[in-house]
Amino acid sequence: MLKSVVFDLDGTLIDSAPDLHRAANVVLRSEGLPEITFDQARSFIGKGASVLIERVVESVGLADDPEAHPRLLGKFMREYERDPALTVLYPGVIDALARLELLGCAMGLCTNKPEAPTHIALKHFGLDRHLRAVASADTLPVRKPDPAPLIKVMHDLGGPGLYVGDSEVDAETAERAGLPFVLFTEGYRKSPVEDLPHAYAFDHWDQLPGIVAQHFGALEA
Template sequence: MQPAALIFDLDGTLLDSAPDIHAVSNAVLEQYGYAPLSFEQVRSFIGHGVPHLVDCLIKASGADPEHGLAERMIPDFNRIYEEAVTLTVPFPGVHAALETLRAAGHPLAICTNKPMGPTRSTLGHFGLTPLFDTVIGGDSLPTRKPDPAPLRQALADLGGGPALYIGDSEVDAETAQRAALPFVLFTEGYRKTPVETLPHARAFSDFAALPGIVAGWPWDAR
């Protein structure tokens, strides 16, 4: 059997980027004259892409969403976000796990709701770009996760065949389910609900365990 393609979410799965997203959010709010929000507030907004996050920032600040406020904020957010790598770090063991999986012949891809500009900037900053055969960002297609189209596009770019999706959130679980792909849950990311409430085939808390989980697939056959 050919090695399964492995498609990864980014924020909350490979990278702990919430501190930078929090800093960018408060910088944009300050620019528009609004008070800063707490880390936990902003962290809870992550996962659905920048337009959703900006809408949440506006609502949480009590701002009037009319008069095109979000449309003005989004470009400013993205401009700052593209350079926001000061506080972001890969989760422990990410580099080693990805290198092991790639060496085993698994095609690797990213499917994220993060816009392509900051996605490519962040991957490049951490030296991860060469490990991935394709990258689908939140603005690569007309729709974002949990619509399955971005995940399906990532798989098509890899040539199709068997695949697993690795993510950390409710959005990722729903995306995998709608794309009919097995979902592997990283439990240390940004999910808001208990692990047992999310549909998943396997779960892990340490990236050192991921190559073994992948090597055991297809699990139902064992």
């Protein structure tokens, strides 16, 4: 049977918050504005770069300036793409993807990160060779929590399966797509684990192949 598994990117496969925080503060310094804390930056992640910069603009009191958002977003994207050197894979990701491949899984990605930095990260970490279908924030006219990008990736893989992510947005997206959600608890969620609807949860990637095998095994039985 088809075993599709689709992943979220930030806070799930890669820990990118240190770079998103760094790039935001490079922009704020260039504008002579106060920096934001790491916890603020982390709490702004989940709905894509445009929303992250919206939150940055609000937090430094520039919400009334209509030019602030496009200017800061442009600077932010250039800075973030120029040097994402602090970003790391979560421990065990590559081993887990190799084991999922051996289980016969067809794997894809559905992220709210824009296409350009998504592909830079996938290539840099060698994730691109495992992922047969990808939807980023700007692949379709809508992004998560709209279920359309996730449904498109599942369709490109050949049919519905599991969605693996770290956030409220991911849980909502899976629910709206009618798919079981697998929650990685070590990412950027803001609410307690029990408040996010999920079928399975894991805190280390070495647990995921077992969850996937159990899920599809039960369907086959």
